[in-house]
Amino acid sequence: MLSFLGRRLLGAIPLVLGILTLIFFIMHLAPGDPTTRYSDPSISPEVIEQMRVNLGLDQPLPIQYFRWMTSFLRGDFGYSFGQMRPIAEILPEVLWNTLQLTLVSLVIIFGLGMLIGIYQAVRQYSAGDNVLTFVALFFYSMPAFWFALMLILIFALRASQGDWVIQFPASQMTSLDYDLMSIGEKIRDRIMHLILPATALGVGSAAGVARYMRGSMLEVIRQDYIRTARAKGLSEGRVVFHHALRNALLPIITLMGLTLPYLFGGSVLVETIFAWPGMGRLIVDAVFQRDYPLVMAASFVITVMVILGNLLADALYAVADPRIRVRQDG
Amino acid sequence: MSGLTCLTVWLLLLLLAMARRDRIADILAAPTLPPGDMIALGSLAFFLLANWAWPLFDLTAGRSRRARESGISQWSLAMRQFRRNRMAIAGLIVMILLYAITLLTPLIAPFDPSVQGDIVATRYLAPSAENPMGTDRFGRDILSRTLYGARISLSIGFIAMAIGVGLGTLIGAVAGYFGGIIDSALMRFTDMMLAFPRLILLIVIIALFEPSIFLVVVVLGLTGWMGIARIVRSEVLSLREREFVQAARALGMSDLRIIVRHVVPNTLAPVIVFATLLIGNTILVEAGLSFLGLGVQPPTPSWGNMISEGRDALLTAWWVATFPGLAIVFTVVAFNLLGDGLRDALDPRLRT
Numbered sequence: 056m057l058s059f060l061g062r063r064l065l066g067a068i069p070l071v072l073g074i075l076t077l078i079f080f081i082m083h084l085a086p087g088d089p090t091t092r093y094s095d096p097s098i099s100p101e102v103i104e105q106m107r108v109n110l111g112l113d114q115p116l117p118i119q120y121f122r123w124m125t126s127f128l129r130g131d132f133g134y135s136f137g138q139m140r141p142i143a144e145i146l147p148e149v150l151w152n153t154l155q156l157t158l159v160s161l162v163i164i165f166g167l168g169m170l171i172g173i174y175q176a177v178r179q180y181s182a183g184d185n186v187l188t189f190v191a192l193f194f195y196s197m198p199a200f201w202f203a204l205m206l207i208l209i210f211a212l213r214a215s216q217g218d219w220v221i222q223f224p225a226s227q228m229t230s231l232d233y234d235l236m237s238i239g240e241k242i243r244d245r246i247m248h249l250i251l252p253a254t255a256l257g258v259g260s261a262a263g264v265a266r267y268m269r270g271s272m273l274e275v276i277r278q279d280y281i282r283t284a285r286a287k288g289l290s291e292g293r294v295v296f297h298h299a300l301r302n303a304l305l306p307i308i309t310l311m312g313l314t315l316p317y318l319f320g321g322s323v324l325v326e327t328i329f330a331w332p333g334m335g336r337l338i339v340d341a342v343f344q345r346d347y348p349l350v351m352a353a354s355f356v357i358t359v360m361v362i363l364g365n366l367l368a369d370a371l372y373a374v375a376d377p378r379i380r381v382r383q384d385g
Numbered sequence: 386m387s388g389l390t391c392l393t394v395w396l397l398l399l400l401l402a403m404a405r406r407d408r409i410a411d412i413l414a415a416p417t418l419p420p421g422d423m424i425a426l427g428s429l430a431f432f433l434l435a436n437w438a439w440p441l442f443d444l445t446a447g448r449s450r451r452a453r454e455s456g457i458s459q460w461s462l463a464m465r466q467f468r469r470n471r472m473a474i475a476g477l478i479v480m481i482l483l484y485a486i487t488l489l490t491p492l493i494a495p496f497d498p499s500v501q502g503d504i505v506a507t508r509y510l511a512p513s514a515e516n517p518m519g520t521d522r523f524g525r526d527i528l529s530r531t532l533y534g535a536r537i538s539l540s541i542g543f544i545a546m547a548i549g550v551g552l553g554t555l556i557g558a559v560a561g562y563f564g565g566i567i568d569s570a571l572m573r574f575t576d577m578m579l580a581f582p583r584l585i586l587l588i589v590i591i592a593l594f595e596p597s598i599f600l601v602v603v604v605l606g607l608t609g610w611m612g613i614a615r616i617v618r619s620e621v622l623s624l625r626e627r628e629f630v631q632a633a634r635a636l637g638m639s640d641l642r643i644i645v646r647h648v649v650p651n652t653l654a655p656v657i658v659f660a661t662l663l664i665g666n667t668i669l670v671e672a673g674l675s676f677l678g679l680g681v682q683p684p685t686p687s688w689g690n691m692i693s694e695g696r697d698a699l700l701t702a703w704w705v706a707t708f709p710g711l712a713i714v715f716t717v718v719a720f721n722l723l724g725d726g727l728r729d730a731l732d733p734r735l736r737t
C-alpha cells in the first residue's frame with residue numbers, strides 16, 4: 056500500500072513540473088510585466104529599467120526559467136513582487152482559509168449528495184425520487200456565483216431587513232467585533248460565516264454526486280447478494296448501508312478525485328463574492344498585478360492539493376475494495 | 386415533425402413578423418444594415434419558407450425515412466429510443482428555440498439593449514408590463530439585454546465546444562491509433578491539463594492578455610478538449626483491433642485515411658453526447674469569467690456581466706442579477722436534459 060502511494064507520488068512530480076513550466080511560459084510570453092503598473096510620465100525610464108534589473112526581468116527567458124526552477128527546487132518560493140513579503144510567509148494563512156471553505160464544502164457535497172442518492176435509489180420512481188431528480192438537475196445546472204448572490208440576497212440582506220430569526224453574514228470570515236468575543240461566540244461566529252459560502256460552493260457538486268450515487272446504488276441493489284441479504288431477514292437499513300453501500304461507493308470515490316480541481320476553480324468565484332481571503336482571490340489578484348513568483352507558488356500549491364486529494368481517493372479506494380490491494384502495479 | 390406542429394410554428398413566425406412589421410420596415414429603410422439585423426431578417430424569411438419545404442420533403446421522402454427508422458442500424462435504434470424520452474425532447478425543443486432566438490434577437494427584443502433613455506426617470510424600474518424584467522442602472526431593458534446576452538453566450542458555447550471537440554477528437558484518435566510513445570506523451574499532457582483547475586488556468590491566461598470575445602472563445606476551446614480526448618482514445622483503442630480496420634490496412638490505406646474515414650466516424654456517438662453536455666458547461670464557465678470581468682466586456686451584454694452589474698444593487702434591484710441567472714439555469718438545464726437523453730439513446734452501456 057505504502058509503496059503504491061509512494062510510486063504514485065513520484066509519478067506526480069513530472070506532472071507538477073509540467074504544469075508549472077506551462078504557466079511560467081504563458082505568463083512571461085504575455086505582454087506587460089510587473090513594472091507596467093508603475094509606468095507613469097513622472098517616473099523616468101531609467102528607474103523602471105533599474106526595477107526590471109532588480110527583479111531579474113532583464114535576463115533572457117531561459118535564464119529566468121532556470122533561475123526560478125533552481126530556487127524552487129531548493130524550496131524557496133521567493134519574494135512576492137506585489138506584497139513585498141516572502142511568499143512562504145503569505146501562503147500558509149491563505150491556504151488554511153481556503154481549506155476551511157473547501158473541506159466544509161466537501162462534507163456538504165459528499166454527505167448530502169450520498170444521502171440523497173441513496174434515498175432516491177431505495178425509492179426508485181417514487182414521487183420523492185422524481186422531484187429530487189429534477190431539483191438535482193436544477194442545482195447541477197446553476198452557476199455557483201449566481202447561487203451565492205441569491206443566498207446573500209435572501210439569507211443575509213432580506214433576513215437582516217426583515218429581522219428574521221436566522222441571519223447570515225454576507226461577507227468576510229469573521230465579524231467586526233470578533234476580537235472582543237468569548238471563545239464560544241468566536242466559534243459560532245466562524246461557523247455562521249462559513250455556512251453560506253460553503254453551501255454556494257458545494258450544492259452544485261452535491262447534486263452531481265447524488266446523480267452518480269443513485270445510478271451506482273441502483274446497479275448494486277439489483278444484484279443477487281442483496282437479495283440473499285434480504286432473504287436472510289436482515290433489516291432494510293442494514294442491507295442498504297452495510298451490504299450495498301460499500302460496493303456502490305467505488306465510483307463515488309473516483310468522483311472525489313475529479314471534484315477537487317472543480318472545487319478550487321469554483322472557490323475563485325465564491326471567495327470573490329464573499330470577500331474570503333483564500334487561494335482563489337490570491338491568485339486572481341496576483342495575476343492582475345503580474346506578481347510572477349506569487350502566481351507560480353499559488354499554482355504549485357493548488358496542483359499539489361489536487362494531486363494529494365487524488366492520492367487520498369486512491370487510498371480510500373483500496374480501503375473500500377480489497378481486490379485493489381492484491382495487484383499493486385497500479 | 387407532424388403537420389400540426391409545422392403549422393403552429395409557421396403561424397407563430399408569421400405573427401412575429403406582423404407584430405414587428407414597423408421594426409422590419411425600419412431595418413429595410415436603414416441605409417447601412419448591421420449584420421445582426423440582416424441575419425435576423427434572413428433567418429425569418431428562411432424559417433418561413435423552410436417550414437413549408439419540410440412537409441413537402443416529408444411527403445416525398447417520408448416513406449423511405451420510415452423504412453430507415455424501422456431498421457436496426459445503431460442510429461435508427463437510437464432515434465426510436467430518443468423519441469420515447471419526453472424530457473430529452475423537451476430539452477431539444479428548448480435548444481432549437483434558444484438558437485432560433487439568437488438568430489432572431491433584433492426582431493424579438495422589445496428594446497435596443499444599449500439605449501439608455503432618461504437615466505433618472507427609468508433607472509432601476511421594477512418589473513412591469515412595459516419592462517417585464519425591469520431596468521438596470523442605466524435604464525436599459527433587462528429582457529432585451531437577456532435576449533441579446535443569449536446570442537453571445539450560446540454562440541460562445543457553440544464555437545468553443547466545436548474547437549474543443551475538434552482538438553479532443555484529433556488528440557484522442559492520434560493517441561489511441563498510434564499507441565506507444567505518442568500515446569503516453571499525449572495522455573500525460575491530458576492528465577496534466579486535467580489536474581489543474583480549468584477556471585484558474587483560464588483566469589491566468591485571459592487576465593494576462595487583453596480580454597476580448599475572440600480570446601475567450603479560443604481559450605475556452607483550448608482548455609475544454611481533455612474529456613473528449615480521453616473518450617475518443619478509449620474508443621479508438623478497441624476499434625483499431627477490429628477486422629474492418631485491419632481490412633482497411635491490408636488494402637493499403639494510409640493511416641490518415643483510416644483514422645478519418647473508418648475510426649473517427651465510429652466514435653461519434655459518445656462524442657455527440659459529451660459535446661452537448663460541454664456546451665452547457667462552457668456557458669457556465671463563460672458566465673463565471675464575464676462575472677469576474679474577464680469575459681465579454683460591457684456594454685456588450687452577456688449573462689455573466691449582467692449578473693456582475695446586478696451585484697452592486699442586490700437589495701434595491703434584485704431583478705438585475707436574478708433574471709440573467711435564471712436564463713443561464715434554464716439554458717443549461719435544457720442542454721443537460723438533451724445530453725442525458727442522447728446518452729441514454731446512443732450509449733446503452735451508460736444507461737441507468
